[in-house]
Amino acid sequence: MKEPLEQQEGNEELWRTIFADGHPDLLKQHWLHRKLPLKPRCRLCLVPFRGIGGWIMRRKGKAQNSRNPNFCNACDQFLESFPGGAEIELSMLYVDIRQSTEYATGHSAAEVSQRINAFLNQAIGIITDHDGFINAFYGDCIVASWPPGFSGESHALKALTAATELVKKENIVSNGETIPVGVGVNSGKVFISTVTALQGTFRDVSVFGSEVNRTARMAAMAKAGQVLGSAENLSAAGKTPSDYDFEAVEMKGFSDPVDVYTIV
Numbered sequence: 001m002k003e004p005l006e007q008q009e010g011n012e013e014l015w016r017t018i019f020a021d022g023h024p025d026l027l028k029q030h031w032l033h034r035k036l037p038l039k040p041r042c043r044l045c046l047v048p049f050r051g052i053g054g055w056i057m058r059r060k061g062k063a064q065n066s067r068n069p070n071f072c073n074a075c076d077q078f079l080e081s082f083p084g085g086a087e088i089e090l091s092m093l094y095v096d097i098r099q100s101t102e103y104a105t106g107h108s109a110a111e112v113s114q115r116i117n118a119f120l121n122q123a124i125g126i127i128t129d130h131d132g133f134i135n136a137f138y139g140d141c142i143v144a145s146w147p148p149g150f151s152g153e154s155h156a157l158k159a160l161t162a163a164t165e166l167v168k169k170e171n172i173v174s175n176g177e178t179i180p181v182g183v184g185v186n187s188g189k190v191f192i193s194t195v196t197a198l199q200g201t202f203r204d205v206s207v208f209g210s211e212v213n214r215t216a217r218m219a220a221m222a223k224a225g226q227v228l229g230s231a232e233n234l235s236a237a238g239k240t241p242s243d244y245d246f247e248a249v250e251m252k253g254f255s256d257p258v259d260v261y262t263i264v
């Protein structure tokens with residue numbers, strides 16, 4: 001079940017610096033923390049939680065936060081102290097498992113759970129290896145973004161490359177079988193902000209806006225092994241949209257039909 005999350009506003013300059021321009025302190029931490037093993041890492045500062053790197057950083061007081069395990073103690077505290085967000089241009093993707101219901105009817109709960117964990121581990125690995133920022137995962141769906149201040153200038157190409165890696169047969173597997181996934185990839189203006197659960201115990205960073213809905217819709221339309229995307233993402237990634245097939249699709253929340261490009 002989804003946490004009831006509340007979008008937060010404030011500290012706009014700070015969040016614009018972090019996600020649009022790149023904050024010098026955070027970029028320095030990324031540079032240092034990337035050299036240290038092992039995954040998983042804090043989503044914001046990339047400090048490792050396991051292996052020798054995790055051990056070194058725990059001795060420096062940077063440990064995985066116990067109630068908010070996606071972030072280290074320092075970043076969890078930062079999200080609490082500086083709630084807010086900013087409207088910025090970024091790239092994003094949604095990836096979800098296809099035919100989950102069909103799989104669940106023929107398999108045990110343990111098998112279903114093992115398959116979902118295999119999907120989450122491998123897909124999150126692909127996304128973070130391409131400098132993506134994980135925004136959320138709900139069961140069999142992951143939402144990730146590539147804010148330029150976090151992921152670099154070539155955010156659109158990185159998101160597009162991660163999208164095509166996610167649908168390669170050999171990349172997302174469980175017990176030797178490909179887990180079928182569909183992906184939607186897009187670039188556009190969104191509101192990226194801290195979120196907090198209504199009971200105040202859970203903090204995260206999420207994306208909001210019609211471009212986010214459009215990405216989710218494209219992922220939902222994608223067949224197993226398919227990546228659907230937008231002309232905006234293709235152009236920003238240096239590709240020529242007219243090289244790809246597209247279809248104009250009616251979408252809730254959009255007055256005109258939206259062009260959806262078949263990328264893979």
Ligand SMILES: [Zn+2]
Nearest residue numbers: 042045072075
């Ligand atoms: Zn951190």
